[in-house]
Amino acid sequence: MVKEGELLAVFNSVHRVMKAETLLKMRNIPFLLIPAPRALQTECGLALRFSPEDALQIITSLDYEGVMPEFIASYNSGDYVTVWHEPEPFSSSLFYAAVNEESRLCFNPGKGE
Numbered sequence: 001m002v003k004e005g006e007l008l009a010v011f012n013s014v015h016r017v018m019k020a021e022t023l024l025k026m027r028n029i030p031f032l033l034i035p036a037p038r039a040l041q042t043e044c045g046l047a048l049r050f051s052p053e054d055a056l057q058i059i060t061s062l063d064y065e066g067v068m069p070e071f072i073a074s075y076n077s078g079d080y081v082t083v084w085h086e087p088e089p090f091s092s093s094l095f096y097a098a099v100n101e102e103s104r105l106c107f108n109p110g111k112g113e
Contacts, residue, residue: 007050070086
């Protein structure tokens with residue numbers, strides 16, 4: 001179950017999500033591998049669930065290893081809101097602004113930084 005405010009990293013293949021899982025376990029970064037919620041309509045059916053507090057460490061590790069997810073969604077008020085998607089470059093300041101934004105909006109990290 002996904003709790004309010006948690007983030008989901010959704011990948012486009014089982015191979016990539018398993019590689020990400022191995023990498024994050026080796027670095028002792030807290031996350032949970034879960035079946036992707038149906039509302040997200042994923043290709044591989046799995047997602048990494050994590051807290052906003054761990055997001056920067058997780059995303060930085062995945063980016064460094066070249067294993068970025070297809071998109072990252074935040075669970076807010078019963079809905080999933082995309083806060084980052086490939087192929088946009090990752091920007092931590094804009095990412096956190098999108099995660100903390102109370103209104104629902106799609107995040108476009110290529111603007112405003």
